[in-house]
Amino acid sequence: MAGVNRVILIGNLGADPAELRYMPSGDAVLNVTLATTETWKDRATGEKRERTEWHKIVFIGKTAEIVKQYLHKGSQIYVEGKLRTRKWQTPEGQDRYTTEVVVDSFGTMQMLGGRQEQPSSGSSVPFDEEAHYQGQGRPAGRPQTAPAPAPSSSAPASNYGGSSTYDDDIPF
Amino acid sequence: MAGVNRVILIGNLGADPAELRYMPSGDAVLNVTLATTETWKDRATGEKRERTEWHKIVFIGKTAEIVKQYLHKGSQIYVEGKLRTRKWQTPEGQDRYTTEVVVDSFGTMQMLGGRQEQPSSGSSVPFDEEAHYQGQGRPAGRPQTAPAPAPSSSAPASNYGGSSTYDDDIPF
Amino acid sequence: MAGVNRVILIGNLGADPAELRYMPSGDAVLNVTLATTETWKDRATGEKRERTEWHKIVFIGKTAEIVKQYLHKGSQIYVEGKLRTRKWQTPEGQDRYTTEVVVDSFGTMQMLGGRQEQPSSGSSVPFDEEAHYQGQGRPAGRPQTAPAPAPSSSAPASNYGGSSTYDDDIPF
Amino acid sequence: MAGVNRVILIGNLGADPAELRYMPSGDAVLNVTLATTETWKDRATGEKRERTEWHKIVFIGKTAEIVKQYLHKGSQIYVEGKLRTRKWQTPEGQDRYTTEVVVDSFGTMQMLGGRQEQPSSGSSVPFDEEAHYQGQGRPAGRPQTAPAPAPSSSAPASNYGGSSTYDDDIPF
DNA sequence: TTTT
DNA sequence: TTTT
Numbered sequence: 001m002a003g004v005n006r007v008i009l010i011g012n013l014g015a016d017p018a019e020l021r022y023m024p025s026g027d028a029v030l031n032v033t034l035a036t037t038e039t040w041k042d043r044a045t046g047e048k049r050e051r052t053e054w055h056k057i058v059f060i061g062k063t064a065e066i067v068k069q070y071l072h073k074g075s076q077i078y079v080e081g082k083l084r085t086r087k088w089q090t091p092e093g094q095d096r097y098t099t100e101v102v103v104d105s106f107g108t109m110q111m112l113g114g115r116q117e118q119p120s121s122g123s124s125v126p127f128d129e130e131a132h133y134q135g136q137g138r139p140a141g142r143p144q145t146a147p148a149p150a151p152s153s154s155a156p157a158s159n160y161g162g163s164s165t166y167d168d169d170i171p172f
Numbered sequence: 173m174a175g176v177n178r179v180i181l182i183g184n185l186g187a188d189p190a191e192l193r194y195m196p197s198g199d200a201v202l203n204v205t206l207a208t209t210e211t212w213k214d215r216a217t218g219e220k221r222e223r224t225e226w227h228k229i230v231f232i233g234k235t236a237e238i239v240k241q242y243l244h245k246g247s248q249i250y251v252e253g254k255l256r257t258r259k260w261q262t263p264e265g266q267d268r269y270t271t272e273v274v275v276d277s278f279g280t281m282q283m284l285g286g287r288q289e290q291p292s293s294g295s296s297v298p299f300d301e302e303a304h305y306q307g308q309g310r311p312a313g314r315p316q317t318a319p320a321p322a323p324s325s326s327a328p329a330s331n332y333g334g335s336s337t338y339d340d341d342i343p344f
Numbered sequence: 345m346a347g348v349n350r351v352i353l354i355g356n357l358g359a360d361p362a363e364l365r366y367m368p369s370g371d372a373v374l375n376v377t378l379a380t381t382e383t384w385k386d387r388a389t390g391e392k393r394e395r396t397e398w399h400k401i402v403f404i405g406k407t408a409e410i411v412k413q414y415l416h417k418g419s420q421i422y423v424e425g426k427l428r429t430r431k432w433q434t435p436e437g438q439d440r441y442t443t444e445v446v447v448d449s450f451g452t453m454q455m456l457g458g459r460q461e462q463p464s465s466g467s468s469v470p471f472d473e474e475a476h477y478q479g480q481g482r483p484a485g486r487p488q489t490a491p492a493p494a495p496s497s498s499a500p501a502s503n504y505g506g507s508s509t510y511d512d513d514i515p516f
Numbered sequence: 517m518a519g520v521n522r523v524i525l526i527g528n529l530g531a532d533p534a535e536l537r538y539m540p541s542g543d544a545v546l547n548v549t550l551a552t553t554e555t556w557k558d559r560a561t562g563e564k565r566e567r568t569e570w571h572k573i574v575f576i577g578k579t580a581e582i583v584k585q586y587l588h589k590g591s592q593i594y595v596e597g598k599l600r601t602r603k604w605q606t607p608e609g610q611d612r613y614t615t616e617v618v619v620d621s622f623g624t625m626q627m628l629g630g631r632q633e634q635p636s637s638g639s640s641v642p643f644d645e646e647a648h649y650q651g652q653g654r655p656a657g658r659p660q661t662a663p664a665p666a667p668s669s670s671a672p673a674s675n676y677g678g679s680s681t682y683d684d685d686i687p688f
Numbered sequence: 689t690t691t692t
Numbered sequence: 693t694t695t696t
Contacts, residue, residue, distance in 0.1 A: 099443035186689035271615035530693035
């Protein structure tokens with residue numbers, strides 16, 4: 001019965017985030033690709049070598065909005081999520097499977113790199129954080145690594161209902 | 173500004189859980205010791221060796237109640253939490269520091285071992301999980317490794333919103 | 345340049361391990377499927393719900409041999425590995441991608457559940473763990489969760505050197 | 517018997533690394549303090565709050581040398597290690613306990629932040645990474661996120677000898 | 689003080 | 693003592 005499904009990645013966005021999509025529940029969804037590079041030295045030749053792995057990341061909820069707003073191609077992030085393999089079909093009706101790392105309210109996203117990221121100019125994120133959060137926030141009295149104007153997100157993107165004052169100020 | 177503080181342990185309880193204590197906020201608090209054992213073979217002698225590390229775990233909120241109710245000396249668990257070092261004083265006024273692994277609503281506890289654990293007989297946990305959960309739970313439509321009758325707990329809905337008297341009240 | 349790619353799972357084997365395969369380097373390779381189940385209570389209906397995720401795990405090296413020898417359908421394990429997406433082609437020449445969790449010498453496998461597992465009867469693993477270990481082990485004086493007679497494996501000393509024909513030889 | 521003891525931190529060095537020390541085995545040892553900061557917004561007051569946790573980190577082996585050479589006060593790093601509580605005595609003979617995060621060859625250290633770190637000027641680390649690595653590195657044929665010119669280190673500092681053909685062909 |  |  002016990003089950004643990006956890007992924008931890010540090011890498012860089014392969015491209016600017018695409019447009020936000022929304023689930024029927026109202027939660028935002030955003031897909032990005034993340035590159036994690038490992039490097040080592042070839043023992044035989046002494047050469048430095050590296051291998052890059054590309055991951056499909058799916059941000060759900062508040063975090064999706066933060067990613068859209070603050071991150072761009074090349075941004076370095078820390079991500080905690082879980083594995084999920086989706087089955088889908090080609091237009092020809094063939095089954096296909098895609099494995100993604102889902103970062104929802106049980107996951108975490110942290111921006112790395114120090115330098116202050118700027119919100120994407122011309123951001124098309126017509127998102128009323130205020131209202132959205134109200135309905136879904138974590139319960140009152142819950143600490144949360146909430147960064148507010150700071151572009152970082154820890155266990156956000158979810159509802160855990162709360163005091164109205166909480167959500168008013170914290171955009172995720 | 174980014175910060176990650178995460179501890180993952182699998183080990184066995186060193187003793188039956190003590191009594192639950194409560195914070196002013198109403199959140200339950202429970203301390204246990206957890207042993208993690210690593211084994212290896214001494215390369216020189218070929219002998220099998222092992223080393224046991226003892227960890228002070230502090231469960232806060234719903235998880236504390238589950239631990240109290242279902243776990244006992246020897247129970248094997250998986251735990252996700254964060255490090256916290258508390259300063260306290262001896263009766264003589266000397267400073268002391270104790271490092272603990274805090275498992276609150278952002279952490280996780282999973283019972284391992286398969287065999288169905290029995291609730292502690294004579295349990296003094298007058299706790300209506302259902303009602304409690306309903307009132308503070310994560311938002312609808314969100315999966316959660318909810319404990320309820322099941323002796324497992326993942327990011328349960330608990331508060332530990334904090335009064336400034338936290339440390340004063342809880343002499344771990 | 346920094347990169348972290350880490351997966352942590354606790355789940356149960358979906359079937360007995362298949363046969364060991366070997367890379368040109370001599371390293372064993374073993375594929376298994378692992379189910380991680382998450383349970384939660386539907387907030388709206390109050391019903392208990394669960395979702396099982398199936399993961400493709402690839403054990404490489406010493407750990408592969410231990411898994412083959414000690415684990416079977418239903419065995420509960422803890423696994424630490426990394427994500428890797430492989431590209432392969434159908435007989436028709438179409439590209440396909442499969443994401444796996446690779447557990448090599450940088451990963452870890454721990455058996456859970458307490459009850460003593462028995463080596464698979466009729467095990468065809470003619471493997472001298474002792475000798476193997478001696479020759480390739482980590483440096484003296486270094487602890488290591490050595491497997492040997494003990495059915496546990498943490499970053500064991502294994503190779504998985506390979507040839508360019510890796511994918512060809514190993515039809516996961 | 518299973519045991520997992522793992523700590524994952526992202527934070528900043530509180531000070532420049534002190535001098536390297538060496539164990540009888542020849543392994544370098546280096547202690548640093550690392551700050552991890554979590555921020556959240558106070559639900560009652562709406563104020564942004566933060567709490568910083570200070571961790572005692574002990575780097576052992578190759579990683580210790582890399583930290584000494586490349587990191588300084590304020591450097592942001594990712595660290596994977598394990599918890600260890602040491603008992604020691606005051607001059608008066610009183611027992612004291614200190615909990616540290618040990619980052620040895622089973623752990624990992626990654627520099628974050630992007631900006632190219634400069635080796636400490638006037639570095640007193642007369643360390644020939646190349647030669648040193650050869651002598652103590654992981655065994656041939658094993659990939660390793662080798663640091664060398666690159667200021668990153670993943671599970672290095674250990675041997676685990678292997679096939680010489682490994683690195684040539686398989687980049688993972 | 690656990691567990692194997 | 694870091695960082696934002």
